Amino acid sequence: MAGLLIAVIGSYFGAFVVQRGLGFLGDGLAHAAFGGVALALLLNTEPLWIAVPFTIVVAVAITWVRERTDLGSDTAVGIFFSLSVALGVVFMSLKRGYSADAFSFLFGSILSVTTTDLYVTGIVLLLALLFQRMWGRWAYATFDRELALADRLPVLFDDYILAIFIAVTVVIGVKLVGIVLVTSFLVIPAATARLFSRSFSAMTVLAATISIVCVVVGLDVSYRLDIPSGATIVFAQSAAFFASVALTGRRRKSGLLTPPVE
Amino acid sequence: MNPAIECRDLTVRLNDRLVLDKITFSVPSGVFLAIVGPNGSGKSTLIKTLLGLWKPASGSVRVFGKSPLDLPADAFGYVPQLKTLDRSFPGSGVELVATGLRSRWPWRVTRHQQAAAQQALEMVGAEQLATQPVSTLSGGELQRIYLARAVARDPRLILLDEPATGMDFLGEEYVYRVLDERHHAGKTTTVMVTHDLAVAFHHATHVLLMNRSVVGFGLPGETLTEENLRRAYGHGGHKYTLPLGFDDVAIGS
Numbered sequence: 001m002a003g004l005l006i007a008v009i010g011s012y013f014g015a016f017v018v019q020r021g022l023g024f025l026g027d028g029l030a031h032a033a034f035g036g037v038a039l040a041l042l043l044n045t046e047p048l049w050i051a052v053p054f055t056i057v058v059a060v061a062i063t064w065v066r067e068r069t070d071l072g073s074d075t076a077v078g079i080f081f082s083l084s085v086a087l088g089v090v091f092m093s094l095k096r097g098y099s100a101d102a103f104s105f106l107f108g109s110i111l112s113v114t115t116t117d118l119y120v121t122g123i124v125l126l127l128a129l130l131f132q133r134m135w136g137r138w139a140y141a142t143f144d145r146e147l148a149l150a151d152r153l154p155v156l157f158d159d160y161i162l163a164i165f166i167a168v169t170v171v172i173g174v175k176l177v178g179i180v181l182v183t184s185f186l187v188i189p190a191a192t193a194r195l196f197s198r199s200f201s202a203m204t205v206l207a208a209t210i211s212i213v214c215v216v217v218g219l220d221v222s223y224r225l226d227i228p229s230g231a232t233i234v235f236a237q238s239a240a241f242f243a244s245v246a247l248t249g250r251r252r253k254s255g256l257l258t259p260p261v262e
Numbered sequence: 263m264n265p266a267i268e269c270r271d272l273t274v275r276l277n278d279r280l281v282l283d284k285i286t287f288s289v290p291s292g293v294f295l296a297i298v299g300p301n302g303s304g305k306s307t308l309i310k311t312l313l314g315l316w317k318p319a320s321g322s323v324r325v326f327g328k329s330p331l332d333l334p335a336d337a338f339g340y341v342p343q344l345k346t347l348d349r350s351f352p353g354s355g356v357e358l359v360a361t362g363l364r365s366r367w368p369w370r371v372t373r374h375q376q377a378a379a380q381q382a383l384e385m386v387g388a389e390q391l392a393t394q395p396v397s398t399l400s401g402g403e404l405q406r407i408y409l410a411r412a413v414a415r416d417p418r419l420i421l422l423d424e425p426a427t428g429m430d431f432l433g434e435e436y437v438y439r440v441l442d443e444r445h446h447a448g449k450t451t452t453v454m455v456t457h458d459l460a461v462a463f464h465h466a467t468h469v470l471l472m473n474r475s476v477v478g479f480g481l482p483g484e485t486l487t488e489e490n491l492r493r494a495y496g497h498g499g500h501k502y503t504l505p506l507g508f509d510d511v512a513i514g515s
Contacts, residue, residue, distance in 0.1 A: 019351060136366030143358075143367060143396075144347040150313050151335040151365040197352045198395055201369045 002113045003215040005121045006176055009169050010185030011207035012128055015200065016162060018190040019142050025062065026183040028077035029170040032058035034179050035084035037105045038091035048120060051171045058084055059167035063160055108178030108230035121172050128165065138162055139200050177230035188237035189214065195248045210240055264327035266291040266419065266451040267312060271321035274311055281307045283475040284321065289468055294445045294452040296466035298459065300495050303473040305455040306343065309421050312453065313338055325419060335365050339412030339420040343427070344404055355391040355407050359383060362411035382414035387436040401428035409437060413444065422454040438465055459486060
């Protein structure tokens with residue numbers, strides 16, 4: 001259930017992540033989540049309550065640096081990526097003794113998902129639906145930022161909201177597939193859908209569909225072969241992606257041979 | 263009656279660099295103004311300031327008697343230089359034109375939007391591009407669609423930043439036909455940045471010749487004089503020839 005919800009949310013925001021070239025942002029935020037989780041373990045509280053605000057702060061900070069300087073997005077992400085992991089390492093070292101919890105966050109486990117996680121995921125999905133009006137604004141600014149600005153859209157404000165949503169999506173995804181693999185939910189289904197789509201809305205819907213199928217297939221394989229679910233879901237997503245590249249690649253080649261349209 | 267555009271000592275700085283220096287001019291409603299000047303002379307910045315994208319450091323800019331940001335977005339039809347768009351974005355010509363109608367990327371193009379967009383595309387001779395993915399369009403084709411997008415909302419002021427760049431002669435003809443039609447119908451005030459002096463001379467009613475500050479302003483024949491051009495472009499040492507209606511103007515000779 002949690003997997004399916006995250007599949008939908010991840011693809012919805014993943015379409016923007018892929019189209020804006022923010023794949024590394026997902027990775028950076030996942031590692032920011034590590035800092036948050038480490039802090040929560042140190043304080044002996046529910047990881048989600050610390051990781052969510054911690055990651056949101058990092059997402060806002062990354063966006064802030066991007067807007068304030070001419071530095072590329074990858075550079076801004078890289079800085080906060082390292083900073084969060086450094087913080088996480090310090091928090092972990094302060095906590096005496098080995099914590100099995102930390103391991104489950106690194107690689108994720110569907111079995112570690114609690115009802116609290118499920119509620120939070122549901123709330124995020126609900127919020128995403130409430131913010132449905134934002135989709136057209138985000139998409140417009142993704143296509144041509146200057147046009148959106150000229151049309152008086154609050155592009156900067158929208159960027160922050162989008163970054164916050166991506167941050168929360170990453171944190172709840174971390175529980176399922178882990179810090180190292182969570183970017184897959186944002187990037188792979190949307191990238192796969194991009195290969196087939198002629199419109200951005202179709203890309204969003206197709207990404208969600210692909211993602212749901214991959215979660216179901218991945219969990220099934222994980223159960224049958226008794227290997228970690230995070231990995232099997234990523235295998236399913238990757239298989240879908242490479243099959244799609246093979247398919248659409250051939251289509252493009254044949255396109256070269258067709259006579260130009262008059 | 264309020265002038266359509268009124269700039270008084272308009273000064274704009276970008277990152278502490280003086281880009282517009284005390285620009286003063288005003289034009290009445292319904293004119294076709296061409297902005298001419300060398301590269302880096304602040305033409306695009308002036309257009310963006312009229313749109314409200316840049317704020318003046320000092321001086322004032324009024325559009326239809328108001329500060330640009332006090333006007334609704336659909337008062338402006340803006341055709342930018344094609345620099346900021348994402349060419350890999352999955353979208354079609356019709357969807358792009360539809361953004362001109364609703365200021366949002368459409369989740370789905372309604373029948374009403376479809377009809378309005380189609381009509382605008384026909385005006386610029388780009389109806390066959392309606393379903394084309396944006397990623398497969400050439401620069402000139404995109405320019406036409408951007409123009410269709412700008413006129414689809416029937417704006418009071420249309421601002422164009424080198425709209426004919428990368429266009430073939432047929433495309434150019436469509437652009438100026440659409441602009442001239444709207445101008446003659448008294449529907450719009452038109453402001454166009456161009457490097458084509460012949461176009462400025464033949465299509466515009468007014469010309470603003472600038473190089474950070476105003477070098478000349480007025481009727482095309484009075485503004486685009488050899489002396490003014492030399493002042494604006496400096497001693498470049500190259501010869502610029504105006505094809506029609508002009509004697510040869512040799513700059514820096």
